[in-house]
Structures are given as structure tokens and as C-alpha cells.
Amino acid sequence: MSKKWADDESGAFKRQVSSFQETISTNHPVFKPAKNRYWLYVSLACPWAHRTLITRCLKGLTSVIGVSIVHWHLDEKGWRLLASDKNAEDTRFYQPAGGISGASRDHSGPHGEISNESSRMFEDSSFDPINHFERLSQLYYKQDPNYSARFTVPVLWDTQTHKIVSNESAQIIRILNSGVFDEFVDNKFKDVNLVPPELESAIDEFNGWVYDNINNGVYKAGFAENPIVYEKEVTNVFRHLDKVEAILKEKYDNLVSQYGRDDSKSILAKYYTVGNQLTEADVRLYTTIVRFDPVYVQHFKCNFTTIRDGYPHINLWLKNLYWNHDAFKLTTDFDHIKLHYTRSHVRINPLGITPLGPKPDIGSL
Structure with missing residues (x-):
């Protein structure tokens, strides 16, 4: 991806401000808490999206809010998903890892043989069982046909109104932590509060x-x-x-x-x-x-x-x-x-060679 991320004059990186910042609450006129109403679109590579997956797990929401994982390769058109698989188990989208079997794989092996177009279901990406979109951009255009900024993850999507609730990770994790979904989770998660007063x-x-x-x-x-x-x-x-x-x-x-x-x-x-x-x-x-x-x-x-x-x-x-x-x-x-x-990031690593180290990815405790 040849896109520049830095300001042309200063050479300094400028982060985009999130465009959609609504919330979910019993008092909200539109976005009210419900089981299986909301859906997360995330990247496992993105640290901002990763926050939402961790919070979803810690709050016991893996059976309440489903997840679709975009492909790890971000191309010139943005994030993508795999083609819809009508035969895949719906329960995959409610697993703690978000429908990707990453925790069971050995991550220390070589990556060179993996193509950027690799389409291993539930390894490179999952699909979108809600809208059957193959591009994250389609979500943004469904929300706003004139949207002109970057198509970022995470996205918290309302399957009822077909609207983006939020694409701001800091806000999404506060929503997930707020307790608005407590009636749908096991009792052991109801006392979990990541932001105690x-x-x-x-x-x-x-x-x-x-x-x-x-x-x-x-x-x-x-x-x-x-x-x-x-x-x-x-x-x-x-x-x-x-x-x-x-x-x-x-x-x-x-x-x-x-x-x-x-x-x-x-x-x-x-x-x-x-x-x-x-x-x-x-x-x-x-x-x-x-x-x-x-x-x-x-x-x-x-x-x-x-x-x-x-x-x-x-x-x-x-x-x-x-x-x-x-x-x-x-x-x-x-x-x-x-x-x-x-x-x-082709501007940074034009040959696209993925270093194998460090080994191990993380040390033992």
C-alpha cells in the first residue's frame, strides 16, 4: 500500500479523527442494549481494534456481540473480508478469539510462503454473515454514501438500524464495559469493571x-x-x-x-x-x-x-x-x-519480507 501517512510539509504522522461516536444505553433513543443486535468488525493486527476484542472477552460478551475479522493484508482499497461461507458454523463468530483460530497455531514458523491473497477461512480472515460485504468500505458507504475518509477498524455495527454506532475504539471499550449488557452475561462477569469509580x-x-x-x-x-x-x-x-x-x-x-x-x-x-x-x-x-x-x-x-x-x-x-x-x-x-x-506498509517495507523473529513471540512466564 503506497498511501502516505505523514503530512507533506512537516513529515509528521497525523492520525484521523473517528467520524462516528454514538453510544448504547437504555436511555438512548436508537441504540439500546440487546443480545445479538450489535456486531464488531475488527482487525487482529490493529492495536485499537484489539482493545475491543479483549474488553469483549473480559466482560463476558462473546455470546452477546459477534465479530468478523478482516484480512491481515491492507491493500489499496482498504480492509477486506473473505467471501461469505453459507455453510460455516455461526458459533464461530461468538468465540473468544473472534472466529479466528490464532491461539492454537504455532506463530514462530516462516511466513514467506503465505500470499497476500491467502484465503484460509478463519485463519487469514472470516466473512461477514450480517451484510455479506467483502470490503469494510461497504459498511461506511451504507452509513454515508458520501463518506470520504479512511475506512478504519474497529466498527461497532447495529444490525437493526444498519448503522455504525461507533468507530472510536476508546468509546467502544467504554460502551462494552459500561454494564449495559450485564443482563445477557453470566453472573461471574457482572462484577468485572475495568473503570471502577x-x-x-x-x-x-x-x-x-x-x-x-x-x-x-x-x-x-x-x-x-x-x-x-x-x-x-x-x-x-x-x-x-x-x-x-x-x-x-x-x-x-x-x-x-x-x-x-x-x-x-x-x-x-x-x-x-x-x-x-x-x-x-x-x-x-x-x-x-x-x-x-x-x-x-x-x-x-x-x-x-x-x-x-x-x-x-x-x-x-x-x-x-x-x-x-x-x-x-x-x-x-x-x-x-x-x-x-x-x-x-509498502513505503516502509517495499519488498514485503516478513522477519521471522523475535523467537519466541513472547517469553514464558
Whole structure:
């Protein structure tokens, strides 16, 4: 894909503002909570879409909101899906991994033989059983025939009105976490709150600087087309990774003082970024950190160091989320992540060669 992502004059990356930002609530005149009414369109490669898949799992909504996964290759026409398969099991779209069997695959093998046009159902992509569209753009044009911006994921779609509720990931995860779907989930999920009132201000503050300097920071470094801009942005990314490392080191040291160094189970049970419980702050940071070593180090030139070699406390936090919480592991597909970035960004990687490393994709706990 030869599309430029940077401003022509400054060479700095500019992120598009989401066009659709409605919500779902019992008081909303149109978008009210219901089971099997809403549908997510996501990419397993995209960190913004990944947030929504994790939240959907953590809140027990895998049987309430279905998911279609776009192909990992983003071509000149945008995201695509596979042709409709009338014989596929509908239950596939309500699985924790969103209808893709990524968690059961070995992600450390070679990728070179996989074509950008590969059409392995429920591996490269799923299809759209709602509208039977083969392009994400068709959703946007159905909503607005004059839509002229980029066709981004995630998209939260209302199957009743055939409208986009939201294409803003931060808003979608707040909707999913809000409790509006609690009547449709098992009781064990009803107490899950990723934004508890007593931590909300701390979560918002943490998310604010993490988003600008780390989540979006790696893109500002990677898509920069001016060396001065790149050097400024990549330095800023690692300055703020240092800040996260310091926060987690202090957290870890305090937990060691409380439980003893050998009680790893008790330590990891409270080893999170904000407070002593899993929150939205962890979800939003995770989707960048899990991509850092496999993609951002080489592809976005964020190569001061790796997470596994340079940030021991962030690395422990990452492995704790991945190995001890299925919502993170089952929605993380390293094949989609590696193939998407290296095959879709032709200006950055014109030969489309996908590096095989690092090995393993993520270390053991």
C-alpha cells in the first residue's frame, strides 16, 4: 500500500479523527442494549481494534456481540473480508478469539510462503454473515454514501438500524464495559469493571499520556518521513517507556515487600499499572507492548532496545497478562500482527519480507 501517512510539509504522522461516536444505553433513543443486535468488525493486527476484542472477552460478551475479522493484508482499497461461507458454523463468530483460530497455531514458523491473497477461512480472515460485504468500505458507504475518509477498524455495527454506532475504539471499550449488557452475561462477569469509580481519574490520566506518547507514539516514529521528526518521536517513545518501567518497578517492589519475593502468585494477582486490579489502563497499554518486539522495533525503527531485554518490569507485566488471562492470549495473533505491518506498509517495507523473529513471540512466564 503506497498511501502516505505523514503530512507533506512537516513529515509528521497525523492520525484521523473517528467520524462516528454514538453510544448504547437504555436511555438512548436508537441504540439500546440487546443480545445479538450489535456486531464488531475488527482487525487482529490493529492495536485499537484489539482493545475491543479483549474488553469483549473480559466482560463476558462473546455470546452477546459477534465479530468478523478482516484480512491481515491492507491493500489499496482498504480492509477486506473473505467471501461469505453459507455453510460455516455461526458459533464461530461468538468465540473468544473472534472466529479466528490464532491461539492454537504455532506463530514462530516462516511466513514467506503465505500470499497476500491467502484465503484460509478463519485463519487469514472470516466473512461477514450480517451484510455479506467483502470490503469494510461497504459498511461506511451504507452509513454515508458520501463518506470520504479512511475506512478504519474497529466498527461497532447495529444490525437493526444498519448503522455504525461507533468507530472510536476508546468509546467502544467504554460502551462494552459500561454494564449495559450485564443482563445477557453470566453472573461471574457482572462484577468485572475495568473503570471502577475510585480509579477512573487515575486511569484517564494514565491513558492520556500513554496514548499520545506510546500507543500513538510508535506510529509517529514509524510513519515519520523526516529524520528530525523521527528522532524526536522515537526518543519520546522510550522516555515514556522508562516512565512505565519506573511505575511497574515501584509496584513490584511494594508487592515483594508485602508478600515476599517467592510468592509470585500473590504478586502477579495485583501487578497492574493502575491500582491493584486489572483495568482499562492495562488493556490499552498491552496492545502496543505486545506488538513492540515483533513489529515496532524493526518496522517502526523503535530500536533503542526491546521490551524483553530493556524493560524487565514491563516484560513481566506483559507476560502476566498474556499467560494468566485468556482474554489477552486468545485475541493476540502474532501471524496477523507481523504479516499486516510488513506486507501492507509498502513505503516502509517495499519488498514485503516478513522477519521471522523475535523467537519466541513472547517469553514464558
